[in-house]
Amino acid sequence: MNKPAASPAAARRAPNPAHLALLPMALTALVVYLGSMLWSLRISMSSSRSLPMQDFVGLAQYQRLFANERWLHSLHNLALYTPLFIAASLVVGFLLAVLVDRQARAGGLLRAVFLYPYALSFIATGLIWQWLLNPELGIQQAVHGWGFAGFRFDWLVDQDRVIYTLVIATVWQGAGLVMAILLAGLRAIDADILRAARLDGVPAWRIHVSIVIPMLGFSFATAALLLLTAAVKLYDAVIAMTQGGPGTASEVPAKFIMDHLFGRANIALASAGATIMVLTAVALLAPLLYARRRALRASR
Amino acid sequence: MPVALKRMIVATLLLAAGSAAGAAGPRAEVMHWWTSGGESAAVRTLADAYRAAGGTWLDSAIAGSEQARAVALSRIAGGDPPTAALFNASRQFRDLIDQGLLNNVDAVAERDHWAQFLPASILDAVRVNGHYYAAPVSIHMPTWIWYSKAAFRKAGIAAEPRDFNELFAALDRLKAAGLIPLAHGGQAWQDNIVFRAVLANQGGAALYLQIFRDRDARAIASSEFRAVLTTFKRLHSYVDAGSPGRNWNDATALLITGRAGVQIMGDWVKAEFAGAHQDAGRDYGCIPGFGPRSPYIIQGDAFIFPKSSDPQALRAQLLLAGTVTSGAAQLAFSSRKGSIPIRADIDVHTLDPCAQLGVSIMKDRTRQLGNDESYLTPDQNGAMADVLTDYWNRDRDVAAVQRNIAAALRE
Known part of the structure; x- marks a missing residue:
């Protein structure tokens, strides 16, 4: 909005130092990210197994991919997981942010406590979740020990419910980040608006629903964007908690890709899967990015 | 003083350089995944043997067999290969060949007559088109049936089960005694091991080979194979609720503490028992299979030798191939690894009773069978494991499972 006024000719002569400074990063992004993507696309159209090959087999790997029951099941699991994970993280994160915001004294401490899970490696915390949720070791066993023999909480070993345990554990991890983003948004809201509403006798819940949440649009969109990318690449939680099991009940696309890339020595099929994941992510992210930009414009 | 110090440093550096140049023996960077306590003690015996033979062993250990192989493959593809890398003696390195x-290490293999003492399935894996491309180091047997003597006593089981009927009877008694009958880790590869144990012992060697080696559609659709799948599924009713996702060593711990009766797993569990100061024959029993003709499934590890621009590499590789397959190195290595030696021509009375039992079975070549990986590509093997773990965990129509296995092996 307030660019320095320079003649077009002068701009052409002297390159913008900011652009120059960003050049290495831009090159890295182009060569490493885009280059790797194109390389994966190329490999996905070859018959490569353990080593890259330069032949061309068209879309045969994609045909094989979509005939594969485990891949389809992985996509189904991700479709179930993603909306639940994002919705639950946003709701829990928002409630935490409001809680922290209203605590003048303990706010700083609470913020650190809630953000802490995000700072821990999920490979470590996932193992603890596995123990907690294991019916023979964890919560179920403890409640039995207190005398409630009928209590059942065995979702981790239940074919149809295991995916929800992944939602629980990853929301625990992700909600702190949402809280931090929304808290920053909350603090940026003009205190006079809230004071005026309070003077008018508007109840606190109504202030949050009708004023705060609409004004947090940009923060919500940012959080949703981060959560969506986290959901699509869901991998470490599965590895640490279920290894895709019981059976294939908690398989996800990223694990399918990693398994075929290394253990099953089929990098062509893995690359086809990776390409599909990139396309899916772009298709999902584009509307979100658009919404985020609109929210940003609206907030100015 | 500073000048004197400087001179001393220079002299020391020169000396170090001189001694390095003097020890210009073969240098081998060896990549492997043997990182647990027992495993690293085992690999140290190989390093010692290589040093004693005049070589320099550069240890490059990477935790996790898949990761280690992935790193080796990418270094080979990137033109910076290690001198030797560990793979399973299987089709895993066929693409590289x-x-x-x-x-190839033909010079050593022919000098030492590998063809005379290597089991057929190992020989088939390392010798391709008449050339030897890998040096085998160990033979594991993945489908042993282990049992806790304390648990058997508690359940009143007097004799070792000799067939599947007796095994199921024993499992029923263990269940009645309030113990976990079958200690099982519900991970796809462990489900797969239980399946192979049933296929080899109930289906027999002929059916085993028809399924894995020939990928014979008629055998997959047969009623014999259906019976194998039914027995496999029946074993699932003897696992506890905590089984899904459990690691194999946690399952072994259930046997060690006497809370579970039976585990079907490879002979690497002996390291867990040894770590808990339990002895074969006294605290736990090992059943290689049912009946006097039960097959012995061979899961081998072998070092491969990537081509390199370094002219010294081949010399280091040949020395390594000769050293790790020698009788003395094999004996020292096997006693720590829990495996049995790759060669039948050495005295094994120093090994534990289960290993001695294995060696005596191996003497009968007709009882040797390759592991699934010896016959299937990693991809086919993985697709089949997906079908089996799904069947183990869900209620599936057996006929549909047979069709899915046929589809998995068709690729």
Whole structure:
């Protein structure tokens, strides 16, 4: 909005130092990210197994991919997981942010406590979740020990419910980040608006629903964007908690890709899967990015 | 003083350089995944043997077999290969041979007459088109049936089960005694081991080979194979609720503490028992299979030797191939690894009773069978494991499972 006024000719002569400074990063992004993507696309159209090959087999790997029951099941699991994970993280994160915001004294401490899970490696915390949720070791066993023999909480070993345990554990991890983003948004809201509403006798819940949440649009969109990318690449939680099991009940696309890339020595099929994941992510992210930009414009 | 110090440093550096140049024996960077306590003690015996033979062993250990192989593959593809890398003696390195990326060690293999003492399935894996591309180091047997003597006593089981009927009877008694009958880790590869144990012992060697080696559609659709799948599924009713996702060593711990009766797993569990100061024959029993003709499934590990621009590499590789397969190195290595030696021509009375039992079975060549990986590509093997773990965990129509296995092996 307030660019320095320079003649077009002068701009052409002297390159913008900011652009120059960003050049290495831009090159890295182009060569490493885009280059790797194109390389994966190329490999996905070859018959490569353990080593890259330069032949061309068209879309045969994609045909094989979509005939594969485990891949389809992985996509189904991700479709179930993603909306639940994002919705639950946003709701829990928002409630935490409001809680922290209203605590003048303990706010700083609470913020650190809630953000802490995000700072821990999920490979470590996932193992603890596995123990907690294991019916023979964890919560179920403890409640039995207190005398409630009928209590059942065995979702981790239940074919149809295991995916929800992944939602629980990853929301625990992700909600702190949402809280931090929304808290920053909350603090940026003009205190006079809230004071005026309070003077008018508007109840606190109504202030949050009708004023705060609409004004947090940009923060919500940012959080949703981060959560969506986290959901699509869901991998470490599965590895640490279920290894895709019981059976294939908690398989996800990223694990399918990693398994075929290394253990099953089929990098062509893995690359086809990776390409599909990139396309899916772009298709999902584009509307979100658009919404985020609109929210940003609206907030100015 | 500073000048004197400087001179001293220079002299020391020169001395170090001189001694390095003097020890210009073969240098081998060896990549492997043997990182647990017992495993690293085992690999140290190989390093010692290599040093004693005049070589320099550069240890490059990477935790996790898949990761280690992935790193080795990418270094080979990137033109910076290690001198030797550990793979399973299987089809895992067939692509590397086909693309001409491996050196052969024919000179050593023919000098030491490998063809005379290697089991057929190992020989088939390391010898391709008449050339030897890998040096085998160990033979594991993945489908042993282990049992806790304390648990058997508690359940009143007097004799070792000798067939599947007796095994199921024993499992029923264990269940009645309030113990976990079958200690099982519900991970796809462990489900797969239980399946192979049933296929080899109930289906027999002929059916085993028809399924894995021939990928015979008629055998997969047969009623014998259906019976194997039914027995496999029946074993699932003897696992506890905590089984899904459990690690194999946690399952072994259930046997060690006497809370569970039986585990079907490879002979690497002996390291867990040894770690808890339990002895074969006294605290736990090992059943290699049912009946006097039960097959012995061979899961081998072998070093491969990537081609390199370094002219010294081949010399180091040949020395390594000769050293790790020698009788003395094999004996020292096996006693720590829990495996049995790759050669039948050495005295094994120093090994534990289960290993001695294994060696005596191996003497009968007709009882040797390759592991699934010896016959299937990693991809086929993985697709089949997906079908089996799904069947183990869900209620599936057996006929549909047979069709899915046929589809998995068709690729």
